[in-house]
Amino acid sequence: MKLWLLRHGEAEARAPSDELRELTAAGRVAVLRSAAEMQGADLQLVLTSPYVRARQTAALVQQHLGWTGELQRADWATPDGEPERALAELERWGVERLLLVTHNPFVGELAGWLVHGHRQAPVPMGTACLLCLEAPLPLAGGFDLVSRFDA
Numbered sequence: 058m059k060l061w062l063l064r065h066g067e068a069e070a071r072a073p074s075d076e077l078r079e080l081t082a083a084g085r086v087a088v089l090r091s092a093a094e095m096q097g098a099d100l101q102l103v104l105t106s107p108y109v110r111a112r113q114t115a116a117l118v119q120q121h122l123g124w125t126g127e128l129q130r131a132d133w134a135t136p137d138g139e140p141e142r143a144l145a146e147l148e149r150w151g152v153e154r155l156l157l158v159t160h161n162p163f164v165g166e167l168a169g170w171l172v173h174g175h176r177q178a179p180v181p182m183g184t185a186c187l188l189c190l191e192a193p194l195p196l197a198g199g200f201d202l203v204s205r206f207d208a
Contacts, residue, residue: 058195061156062188064164068110080113087185087208088114092121094187094206100124101152104131106159115158138163140170148195174198
């Protein structure tokens with residue numbers, strides 16, 4: 058499995074709720090820089106948090122890469138998501154190359170759990186940070202961090 062993890066771009070500070078915060082102009086630019094790092098990724102699936110800023114981030118990546126698939130909503134990929142559930146959900150799709158667009162602290166905890174096999178060492182991820190992880194089998198602690206891009 059080749060898994061790209063992308064934290065959403067910078068979002069506006071205020072909105073009626075956290076779920077409704079939109080990307081800033083700077084956030085959009087940073088997301089496009091990260092998307093450029095995915096050229097040739099040949100994605101089979103793009104999963105995105107239901108939050109507006111994550112959906113906007115996923116749509117920008119989709120547009121930049123010319124990816125014609127449908128963005129899939131991952132209701133479990135919120136800031137307080139659980140890495141164990143995420144791995145089960147990712148396996149359920151049965152694909153080898155996918156992108157997950159989500160939030161901190163969840164994305165850092167997920168990356169740390171996939172690489173180290175425990176949750177005591179989350180991977181720090183700023184906005185629009187992109188990680189590429191690979192594993193022969195999707196197991197906690199079985200992934201290697203192949204690349205990192207900080208927009």
